[in-house]
Amino acid sequence: MRLGMLTACLPGLALEEIADWAASRGYEALEVACWPGTGGRDFEAAHLPVASFGEREADATRELFARHGLELSALAYYENNLHPDPARREEIRAHLRHAIDAAAALDVPYVGTFVGRDWTRPVAENLAEAERILPPLVEYAGERGVKLLIENCVMEGWHPDGYPGNLAYSPELWEWMFSLGLYLNWDPSHLTWIGIDPVETIAPYIDRIPHAQAKDVELRPRDRQRYGHFGPATGREANPWDMGWWRYRVPGLGQVDWPRVVDRLYEAGFTGTLSVEHEDPVWGGDETRVKQGLDIAHRTLRPLIVG
Structure with a gap:
């Protein structure tokens, strides 16, 4: 097992700057963000020009990673592959193919993305649509020696009601x-935060978990007494990612x-x-x-990982 970090939390830095800092702080691998850098979510980062x-x-x-003794563990392009706008969906699909091509050129085995959802349609229709559009992307990646990873993020901010x-x-x-x-x-x-014990999900699915992300969550049960599990029902326009009773740490x-x-x-x-993945609002902002x-995360995890 290696301890790495996702570069998306430092969108203003070049990949060379991040690699130099990460290696100096004891990180062993980088999961490199490769959004196109055209705006959107505020944590987009374009650290490799995959297009x-x-x-x-x-x-x-390759020279940069070799010089710093780092592994490039995966490329990260987490977008909505079921976006309701056909033009936007095709943009996402095209950029995902670019990320796959770049991973293949670098002998990187994984590219991360989301299944996503068309929030205007019910779940059953979304699953049927995914069964149509995702297998060709899996095949495209497989032909190039790359596996597509899906993060199990709920992405509640993409749904107008927080679902x-x-x-x-x-x-x-899964x-x-x-x-x-x-x-x-x-x-x-x-x-x-959705009520599933993460530890109990490891062993049954380990053969499909080649890569993992380390992010924590702080639960505030007293606040949940006001909103319920699904978070605020009103005023979500101000911050669609604020569920009212928990936050990432x-x-x-x-x-x-x-x-x-x-x-x-x-x-x-697990040997990946x-x-x-740093999305902590307390240790963010600049x-x-x-x-x-990231130093706090390293101090927490490094003693647990066999050197």
Whole structure:
């Protein structure tokens, strides 16, 4: 097992700057964000120009990672592959293919994305649509030696009412997506707030978990007494990502039991990268605070991982 980090939390830095800092702080791998950098969610980051990626870029990237002794564990382009706007959906699909091509050029085995959801249609119709459009992407990746990873994030902010916007949030849905040839970028934080014990999901699905993300979550049960499990019903326009009774934290500052998680990953035979995904609002807002949060995450997880 290697300890890595997702670069998306530092969108203002170049990949070379992130690699230099991460290696100096003891991180062993980077999960590299490769959004197109055209706006959208405020945590988009474009750390590899995958749409224009060629041999020169591949050589430079390999040299950068070799110089810092880092592994490039996966490319990250987490977007809505079931977007209701056909034009936007095609943009996403085209960029995902670019990410797959770049991963293949770099011998990176994984590209991460979302199943997503068309929030104007019921779940059953979304699943049927996914069964039509996702297998060709799985095949495209497989022909290039790449596996598509799906993170189990709920993406409640994509749905106007705060309901799941990514149909990959539960083991029930994992089993469905595995049948399409997809793999799981397992993240315990999302499971925790929806009421699933993350530790109990490791062993049954370990053969489809080649990569994992380390994010924590702080639950506030007293606030849940006002909103219920589904969060605020009014005023969501101001911040569609605020569920009112929980927030993401860096590992060690929330409810996730990291000694149990890492131990169970080892017991199940996990040999991939555990990649810190920093979305902690307390340790965010500027580069200094984000890096301090990443240091907290490293201090929490590093003692648990066999050197």
